[in-house]
Amino acid sequence: MVSAAPVGMVAVLARNWWAVALRGAFAILFGILSFAWPEITVLVLVTLFAAWALIDGILLLMAAWRRAELGGRWWPLVLEGLVGIAVAAVTLLWPDITALALLYVIGAWAILTGIIEIVAAVAMRRVIDNELWLGLAGLASIGFGLIVWIFPGAGAVGIV
16 A cells, blocks of 8 residues: 655656656566577677666666656666666777676666665655565675676676
């Protein structure tokens, strides 16, 4: 049950459901392509990852803009969107990076995104139901990022 939600935030979420679905669709596409072509070169994987991170970051900035128009809390979305765009830029500026470097970039992004998701879950606990799932997704993202950093070999196998 949603309790005392600012009408603006609920309206933004309802009106922009497609952006969340599009983010998820691109994440699934990235995963399917990685599964379907495990022999693809690191350059292709880097390019696919950069495209996904860029699109994800842009969609998050769009969602933040709409939330700000209605007076809602927008800064977590801006922060997460900027992190995604920065990760895409770093990845595209140095396309010849090694798989190990890409792993550390992906791990850092997962950790930062996870922290932002946990903060968002705490901030929205009175606005949405089941915010625990958002917090758990953030915790899983942090865990994934740490595993990638601590065990880069296993992280490479897991990502590819």
